Amino acid sequence: MSLITDETRESCEVDYNQVIKSEWGQIIALTSAEAFNLLRSIATQKASEFADKFYGYMLKDSDAAFFLSSQQVHDSLHGAMTKWITSILTNRGEHLTDLINYQKKIGEVHARIGIPVDLVERGARRLKWHIYEDIEKHAEEKYLCFDAIRFTSASVDIAIEIMSKSYSKSHNIEAKNEESYRLFSILENASIERERQNASLLNWENAFIFSVATGTPLNTIQELNDSDFALWFNHKGKSNFSDSQRIQTISETIKETDNCIQRYSNGVLLTQQDYAPLLKSVRSKIHKINVLLGSLFDEVQKLESGKDTLTLLLNRRFLPTILRHEISLAMHSSIPLCIVMIDIYPK
Helix, strand or coil, X not given: CCCCCHHHHHHHHHHHHHHXXXXXXXXXXXXXXXXXXXXXXXXHHHHHHHXXXXXXXXXXXXXXXXXXXXXXXXXXXXXXXXXXXXXHHCCCCCCHHHHHHHHHHHHHHHHHHCCCHHHHHHHHHHHHHHHHHHHHHHCCCHHHHHHHHHHHHHHXXXXXXXXXXXXXXXXXXXXXXXXXXHHHCCCCCHHHHHHHHHHHHHHHHHHHHHHHHCCCCHHXXXXXXXXXXXXXXXXXXXXXXXXXXHHHHHHHHHHHHHHHHHHHCCCCXXXXXXXXXXXXXXXXXXXXXXXXXXXXXXXXXXXXXXXXXXXXXXXXHHHHHHXXXXXXXXXXXCCCCCCCCCCCCCC
């Protein structure tokens, strides 16, 4: 089995850049000066409007809107999109290398924040339609209309191809980091962590049983989803296990436990007939979580790679992976996310 070296990858990247630069140069050479003048005029007058239409469409799409907000578009994205449209339509090859590198950077950013490639491609397709309509309105001759549309279509397609290639490369790297993070990020010692989380879950169960036995209203009892165990499981534990089905089952069982308790939460003291089935149901669910968690821990291997040898903390390689996980969790649960950065200088 042959190994792909860094030199080989670099050589392939150089070859790809040459092919793209050559093809983009060819479409530039085929395009008339009249077509470039038309596209420059359209870009000057309509690039901001095209950006409005682009984000107007994307914000209506449920998949795309998940990654966007009106405030984001207003504050930063609209200006960047306007600049991108102008750079594509007015590209005559003077700064082609810089333009190619710019598309790569955009692809890397999309991979970092997890925007699906198909959404970018769909948005680009809609954008081309709007540009085509404007070209048809302003082109006086059919050959000029064809010339401008051909250049626009090819240029946008090339730009999206570069983005997609860069996206795939970055995504593959992040996928490897994700797997490494899952394997050896949090659990310094699986057996110790296992006992710690079993104790945490048991503490919550004991506190719940005591509250019920002493007549504490159920609506004042801490929910399982707010417990120390659930906080660990959601923010750290999930990243360490590969069995998504069992992870999902534990998450659902946590919710089921809280829902079960909420059905009894009427603020009045429970009778023997009331709390007996409640305790039995909750205990059964906690046992189920324990069994599933134990099976997940059985699969965990203790690996120390990727950690600082002195502090045993994760190195910066895993920062994008951790941030993406936390951002996804915040977005899906509609809770705020705060990031604090601290520089520590030795005396």
